[in-house]
Amino acid sequence: MSAPQAPTDDVVHSESFLRSLMRRQLVLSITCASAFLVVLFGLPVANYVAPDLMATRIAGFTLSWLLLGVLFFPAVWVISFYFIRRSIWLENDEVEQARSAGRKEI
Amino acid sequence: MLHDTGLVALAMLGGVDPWIFAFSFITVAVTVWMGFRSAKQSKTASDYFVAGRSVSVGWNASAISGEYLSAASFMGVAGMVMSSGYDALWYPVCYACGYLFLLLFIAGPLRRFGAYTIPDFAEGRYDSPLFRKIAVCFVLFIGFFYTMPQMKGAGTTLAYIFPGMPYWGGVVLVGAVITLNVALGGMKGITLVQAFQYWAKMFAISVPVFVLLSVYGFYNTQLAANATPIESTQQPALVQSVAQEIGRQPLVEKAPADETWISPFGPLTTKAAKAAGLSAEEARPYSLLYTYSLIIALVCGTAGLPHILVRFYTNPDGVAAKRTTMWVMILIGVFYVFPPVFGVLGRNFMPELYTGLSGIKGTDQVVLKLPTLLGEKYGPLGSILSGITCAGAFAAFMSTFSGLLVSMTGALAHDVYGRMLRPKATAQERMRMFKIAAVLIGTVAIGLGTLVETLEINFMVGQAFAIASASYFPLLFMSVWWRGMTMKGAASGMLVGGLSALAAATLTNASTLALDKGPMGKVFAVFAPLNDFWKDHPLLRILCEQPAIWAVPLAITLMIVVSKATRAAVPSDIRMKMLVLHAPEKLGLKQEYIQEHQTGAGH
Numbered sequence: 001m002s003a004p005q006a007p008t009d010d011v012v013h014s015e016s017f018l019r020s021l022m023r024r025q026l027v028l029s030i031t032c033a034s035a036f037l038v039v040l041f042g043l044p045v046a047n048y049v050a051p052d053l054m055a056t057r058i059a060g061f062t063l064s065w066l067l068l069g070v071l072f073f074p075a076v077w078v079i080s081f082y083f084i085r086r087s088i089w090l091e092n093d094e095v096e097q098a099r100s101a102g103r104k105e106i
Numbered sequence: 107m108l109h110d111t112g113l114v115a116l117a118m119l120g121g122v123d124p125w126i127f128a129f130s131f132i133t134v135a136v137t138v139w140m141g142f143r144s145a146k147q148s149k150t151a152s153d154y155f156v157a158g159r160s161v162s163v164g165w166n167a168s169a170i171s172g173e174y175l176s177a178a179s180f181m182g183v184a185g186m187v188m189s190s191g192y193d194a195l196w197y198p199v200c201y202a203c204g205y206l207f208l209l210l211f212i213a214g215p216l217r218r219f220g221a222y223t224i225p226d227f228a229e230g231r232y233d234s235p236l237f238r239k240i241a242v243c244f245v246l247f248i249g250f251f252y253t254m255p256q257m258k259g260a261g262t263t264l265a266y267i268f269p270g271m272p273y274w275g276g277v278v279l280v281g282a283v284i285t286l287n288v289a290l291g292g293m294k295g296i297t298l299v300q301a302f303q304y305w306a307k308m309f310a311i312s313v314p315v316f317v318l319l320s321v322y323g324f325y326n327t328q329l330a331a332n333a334t335p336i337e338s339t340q341q342p343a344l345v346q347s348v349a350q351e352i353g354r355q356p357l358v359e360k361a362p363a364d365e366t367w368i369s370p371f372g373p374l375t376t377k378a379a380k381a382a383g384l385s386a387e388e389a390r391p392y393s394l395l396y397t398y399s400l401i402i403a404l405v406c407g408t409a410g411l412p413h414i415l416v417r418f419y420t421n422p423d424g425v426a427a428k429r430t431t432m433w434v435m436i437l438i439g440v441f442y443v444f445p446p447v448f449g450v451l452g453r454n455f456m457p458e459l460y461t462g463l464s465g466i467k468g469t470d471q472v473v474l475k476l477p478t479l480l481g482e483k484y485g486p487l488g489s490i491l492s493g494i495t496c497a498g499a500f501a502a503f504m505s506t507f508s509g510l511l512v513s514m515t516g517a518l519a520h521d522v523y524g525r526m527l528r529p530k531a532t533a534q535e536r537m538r539m540f541k542i543a544a545v546l547i548g549t550v551a552i553g554l555g556t557l558v559e560t561l562e563i564n565f566m567v568g569q570a571f572a573i574a575s576a577s578y579f580p581l582l583f584m585s586v587w588w589r590g591m592t593m594k595g596a597a598s599g600m601l602v603g604g605l606s607a608l609a610a611a612t613l614t615n616a617s618t619l620a621l622d623k624g625p626m627g628k629v630f631a632v633f634a635p636l637n638d639f640w641k642d643h644p645l646l647r648i649l650c651e652q653p654a655i656w657a658v659p660l661a662i663t664l665m666i667v668v669s670k671a672t673r674a675a676v677p678s679d680i681r682m683k684m685l686v687l688h689a690p691e692k693l694g695l696k697q698e699y700i701q702e703h704q705t706g707a708g709h
Contacts (some may be wrong), residue, residue: 006188012685012689012693013681013682013685015681018684018685018688021688021689022587022684026587029553031208032206033206033207036203036206041403044370044394044398047371048257048370051335051369051370052336055368055682057330057334057337059326060326060329060330061325061329062329062334062369064192064369065192065368065372066194068195068196069199069443072203072440073202073442073443076206077436079206080206080432080435082248083210084209084428084432087214087428088425088428089688094689094690094693098693099507
C-alpha cells in the first residue's frame, strides 16, 4: 500500500489502484456481512441462552418466531439496499478517480 | 400434442376433481405455449445460451425467483414447519438470505468478468482447460442431485391430482413436457416462462393463505393456540380458550407436543441426540450445532447453486446484476412468509396428516390439501383454492427443473461439445447440439427421478445444497477475493470439500433408507448397522447429516494450503484478471483484456 510502484505506465493498471479498489469493496462487503451474520448467528445463541425471554408472546407470536419467520426478511432488505447504494457510489467514485488521473476509456 | 391427449385421457379417470385438474392443466398449457411462442424469437446461439444478455432487471429478478422456488420451497417448507415447527423456519430464511451473500461477495465481480458459465469463469480465471472440465462435472453433478427432488415432487403431485396414477407416470409426463419445452425454446423462452411462474407461485401461495386466515383466524391467533413451555405450566387455560375460539382440531398421537413444536431446538434438530437416549437438557448443545451447520449449508449453498449463478450473466451490466439480486431477495422474501403459515394452519386444522408417512403422503401434502377444508363451508371454493395451489406446485417443479435443464444442457452443449469435442462447430451445429443435449439430460433426469420415490424431497435438496456449499461457494469466494489462488489449490479444495460433503450426506441417506420397510430397505440393508453406530455417536451423526460446518472450512483451508505450496503457478497476468473482476465496467478493462487474450474466454 506504500507509494505506487508503477510497473505499468498508468494509474488504472498500477498496483496501488487495484489494492485500494479491492480493499474498499471488501471493507464494504464485510461490514454488511457482519451486520447480517450477527443477526443470523446471534438468534440461535439468544434462543439457547434465554429461552424464556424468546418465548415471550408479542401479539400471539413468540418473540423468536416473530424475528425469524417475519422480521428477518425486511432486515436483510435494509442491509442489501444500503450495500447496493454504497457500491454503486463506490464504482462511480473509482471511475472518477481513474479519469481524473489522466486516463480516458470508454 | 401427445402430452395433451395424455392428460385429457387421464382426466376421464374417476376421482379427479375438475377444478384441481383445470388449474393444473392451464399452468402446464400456458408454460408450453410460452415456450413455443418464444422459440420463434430466439434465433442465434447466443440467444439460446444467455438470452442475448438483454433481459431487464424486473424480468430477470422474477425469473431467478421463479427458478429458485422449487417443489421443496412450495410444498416442503410448509410440510416441514407443520411436522417440526420452529426449527424448520431456518430453511425459508436461509434460502432467502443466501442471496445476500451472493450479492455481497460474488454477484458483481462474476458479472464483470463476463463469461457465459461457471466453467468459463473457472477456465478464464486459471487459464486451465483441465479445471474447466472439473467444473463442468460439478455442474452436472449438483444439477442431477437437484433435479431428483423436483421429479419426486412432480410424481407425487400428479398422484394427488389423478388418484390411481403411478408415481413414475407423473415423473415421465412432467419430465417429457419440460424437456420438450427447453429443447424448443432455449433460455429466452425460459426467462419468460420462469418470470410468469414466479407470479403464478406467489399468487398460488398467498391467495389461499389470505382466504384461509380470514376464515379461521389470523397468523398470530393460529400461533397463540400452541402453548409455549411457560404457558403450559402457568396459564394453560388461556391458550385453551384461544384454541377453542378458532376451533382447533385435537392433535393426533404422532404429532409433536405444542411445547417442543413452537420452541427452538425441537424435533428436527434433536433427532440424533434423542435417538442416542440423551435427555432434553443434554441434547441442547447438539441442537445448537445442528442449527449452525444447517445455516451454513443453506446460506453458502445458495451462493453456489449453478443454475442460479448462470443467470447473473443475463444482466446487461454489473449494476443491473446487483439490482437484480436486491429484487430477487424482496420477491422470494415475501414469498417465504407464506409457506410457514400453511404449516401452522395445517397443524391446527388437519392433524390427520401427521399420521401419514414422512414425505408427500404426510405433511408435505398440506399445501395441496389444506384449502379443501373450505369445502365444508363454501362448496366449490375449497376445490378452486386447492386447484390454485396445485397449479403453484406445478409451476414450482416445472420452473426449477427447466432452469436446471438449461444450465446442465448449456454445460454439455457449450462446454463439452462446443469447447472440448468440436471447437470448430458452426452456430447451427451448436444449436442442434443444444437440443440433442436437452433431450439427453432430460431423459437421464427422468430416469433418476423414477428411482427416488421413497426419498424425502427436503433431504435431497439438502444434499444438493451441502455439495454446492462445500464446492462452488469456496471456489467462487476465494477466486474472486484472493489473488494467490492457483488452479491446483482451487481444484483440490473444491473436489475434496464437495466430495466429502457428498459422501457424508449419502451415508446418512443410505442408513435412513435401510430403515425403509419396502423394497428400498432391502437394497440398502448393508447400511443398517450404521444406525446402531449413530445411536452411540450422535455427534458424528449430526456432522454427517449436516456436513457444511466442517466441509466448508475444510475446502477453504485446503485451497489456501495447496495454493501456498504451488505459489509459482499463480497466473502471470493475475493483476489484470483482478482488475477485470473488481474495476467498474465503465473503465472498459474487459475489452482490453480480451484483446490481450485472443484465445481467452471471448466469444
